[in-house]
Amino acid sequence: MKLFNLFRSGGTAPVARERLQILLAHERSARSEPDLLAVLREEILAVIGRHVAFEPDKVQIKLDRGKSVSTLAVDIEIPNGSRVGGIAPQYSRLTLDGGASSMNKQVA
Amino acid sequence: MSERTSARVVVVTSGKGGVGKTTSTAAIGAALARLGDKVVVVDFDVGLRNLDLVLGAERRVVFDLINVINGVAKLPQALIRDKRLENLYLLPASQTRDKDALTEAGVGKVIGELREKFDWIVCDSPAGIERGATLAMRHADTAIIVTNPEVSSVRDSDRIIGLLDAKTEKAERGECIDKHLLITRYHPWRAARGEMLSIDDVLEILSVPLLGIIPESEEVLRASNLGSPVTINAALSAPARAYFDATRRLKGEQIAMEIPSESRGLFTKLFGRKAA
Ligand SMILES: Nc1ncnc2c1ncn2[C@@H]1O[C@H](COP(=O)(O)OP(=O)(O)OP(=O)(O)O)[C@@H](O)[C@H]1O
Ligand SMILES: [Mg+2]
Numbered sequence: 501m502k503l504f505n506l507f508r509s510g511g512t513a514p515v516a517r518e519r520l521q522i523l524l525a526h527e528r529s530a531r532s533e534p535d536l537l538a539v540l541r542e543e544i545l546a547v548i549g550r551h552v553a554f555e556p557d558k559v560q561i562k563l564d565r566g567k568s569v570s571t572l573a574v575d576i577e578i579p580n581g582s583r584v585g586g587i588a589p590q591y592s593r594l595t596l597d598g599g600a601s602s603m604n605k606q607v608a
Numbered sequence: 609m610s611e612r613t614s615a616r617v618v619v620v621t622s623g624k625g626g627v628g629k630t631t632s633t634a635a636i637g638a639a640l641a642r643l644g645d646k647v648v649v650v651d652f653d654v655g656l657r658n659l660d661l662v663l664g665a666e667r668r669v670v671f672d673l674i675n676v677i678n679g680v681a682k683l684p685q686a687l688i689r690d691k692r693l694e695n696l697y698l699l700p701a702s703q704t705r706d707k708d709a710l711t712e713a714g715v716g717k718v719i720g721e722l723r724e725k726f727d728w729i730v731c732d733s734p735a736g737i738e739r740g741a742t743l744a745m746r747h748a749d750t751a752i753i754v755t756n757p758e759v760s761s762v763r764d765s766d767r768i769i770g771l772l773d774a775k776t777e778k779a780e781r782g783e784c785i786d787k788h789l790l791i792t793r794y795h796p797w798r799a800a801r802g803e804m805l806s807i808d809d810v811l812e813i814l815s816v817p818l819l820g821i822i823p824e825s826e827e828v829l830r831a832s833n834l835g836s837p838v839t840i841n842a843a844l845s846a847p848a849r850a851y852f853d854a855t856r857r858l859k860g861e862q863i864a865m866e867i868p869s870e871s872r873g874l875f876t877k878l879f880g881r882k883a884a
Contacts, residue, residue: 511802516759517809524766524813531770 522567537563537572544574552578615723618730618858619748621772623764625735627756628792631828633732634662634837635848636752639855641696642839645727648687651701652744653734654710660700663690664835674702677714683721692840697726710743719747737771745776750786750858753816756793757805765789765814788819790854795824796868807867820854822847823868 541561548554558577564570620633630653637649650673651659660666665688671681676699683699690696699722702709722729733744745751751772755765769787778785791810798804811818822828827845831838838848839855846868853863 513799513802513805513809516805517813520759520762520805520813523763527763527766528770 522565525567526565526570537565537570540572541574548576554578615726616728616750617719617723617748618728618750618752619733619745620730620752620754621733621741621745621768622735622754622761623737623741623768624756624761627754627761628822628828629735629754630658630662630732631832631838632752632754632790632792632822632851633659633730635831635839635851636855636858637728637730638663638690638693638696638837639839639852640728640730640859641690641693642843643855643859644695645859646695646725647728647730648697648699648722648726649730649732650699650722651732652710652740653732654701654706654740655703656734657701657703659732660688660698661835662832663698663837665690665698665700666835669700672700672702673715673718674704674706674709676718677711678709683718692836708739710740712743712746715743716747737767741768742771742775745772747777748772748785749778750788751776752788752790752819752858753814754790754792755810755814757791757799757807757810759805762805762810762813769814769816787816788858789814789816790819790822792822793824794821794868818865819857820850821865821867822850822854 541563545559554576558579560573560575562571562573562575564573620629620636622629630651633649637647641647649659649663651657652673653659654674657672660669668688671686673686675681676683676686686699688698688700690698699718719729731744731748734740753765753768753772755761772785772787773779776785789811791807794807795804799806807818807821823846825838825845825847827842828838828847831841834841838845839851842848843852850866850868853866856863
C-alpha cells in the first residue's frame with residue numbers, strides 16, 4: 501500500500517461525507533413536504549389511541565434514517581383493561597416496525 | 609472609480625457561527641475596492657458588531673445602521689470611509705441589543721439608497737437563521753456562502769441555501785439568487801490525509817459553484833489583530849491571493865481554481881509563521 505493510501509485509509513472524512521449525504525437528503529425533502537416518518541408516527545399513535553388508552557411515556561419510538569430505507573419502530577405498552585369502550589385485552593405489547601412492516605401482537 | 613452599471617448587493621452568510629463571514633466580508637470588500645470599484649460593507653450583526661474592528665474603524669463609529677433606519681442619522685453621516693482605500697466604506701451595526709429595530713422596510717430603504725451610491729454593497733450576515741440573517745439576505749442579488757470543510761458547517765450551509773432559495777426578494781419574484789461557495793479555513797494537509805472533508809466532497813454535497821478556497825493562515829489572525837483586512841495588510845500572502853482570486857471570480861472573470869496544496873501546508877508547518 502502506498503504511503504498516501506495508508507494516510508487516507510485512516511481518515512474519517514469519508515464517514516463524514518456519507519453521514520452528511522444521508523442527513524441532508526432527509527432535511528431537503530423535509531423542507532418541501534412534511535416529514536413522512538413524523539406524519540406516520542403521529543397518525544399511528546392517533547389510530548391506536550382511538551382503540552386503547554395508553555400512557556404516552558409507555559411509548560417508545562425509534563427512528564433510524566438510512567440512505568435508501570428508513571425504519572420507524574413504535575413500541576407501545578398497553579396495560580390490561582385499557583380498551584377504549586369494549587372488552588379489555590390481556591396485557592399486551594404492540595410493536596410496529598416500520599422498516600420490515602411487521603406487526604407483532606404479543607400477549608403477555 | 610469604475611463606470612457604474614448597476615449596483616450588486618452581496619450577502620456573506622453561513623448559518624454556522626465563526627466560519628469566517630466577517631473576515632471574508634472585509635477581505636473581499638477591500639479587494640473589490642483595490643480593484644477600483646466603489647464598495648460599502650454593511651454589518652448586519654446587531655449587538656455583536658465586529659466588522660468595524662476587523663477594518664480598524666472601531667474608534668470612528670458615530671452612527672450606525674439602526675440610527676439610519678430610525679431617522680436619527682442620515683446615511684452619509686453613518687458611512688465611515690476607510691483610511692487606506694478611498695473607495696471603501698463601512699456602515700456599522702448597532703451595539704444596542706434591540707434586534708427588532710432592524711425592520712424589513714427600513715433595511716430595504718437603506719439598501720435602495722446605497723444602490724445609488726455604490727458598485728458593491730457587501731452585507732456581513734450574523735450567524736443563525738433568525739431575523740438578522742434573513743434580513744441580511746433579503747435584498748441580495750448574490751450570496752457568498754462561507755463554509756468550513758466540516759460536518760456542522762456544511763449542514764448549516766445547506767440550510768442557508770434553502771433559505772436563500774425561498775426567503776429572498778429575488779426568490780419570491782421567481783428569480784434565482786446567484787450563489788457562490790467560499791470554502792474557508794482549509795487545511796491542505798488534513799484534507800490530504802482524509803481527516804477533513806475534501807473540496808470535492810463539499811461541492812458534491814452542496815452543489816453550489818465554488819468561488820474560492822481560503823487556506824487556514826496566521827496571516828488572517830494577524831490582519832484582524834491589526835484591524836486591516838488581509839487583502840490590504842498582506843496582499844501577497846496565500847489567503848490574500850485566494851481572496852483576490854475569489855473577488856475576481858465574483859466580478860465575472862474566469863480564473864483557474866488553485867487548491868491550496870499540501871506542500872504549502874507542510875512548508876508552513878516546517879518553517880513556521882512567516883510562510884502562510
Ligand atoms: N482563513 C483563516 N485562517 C485563520 N483564521 C481564520 C481564517 N478565517 C477566519 N479566521 C478566524 O476565525 C475566527 C472567526 O472568524 P469571523 O469572525 O470572520 O467569523 P464569522 O463567521 O464572522 O463569525 P460570527 O458568526 O461570530 O459572526 C476569527 O478569529 C478569525 O480571525
Ligand atoms: Mg461575523
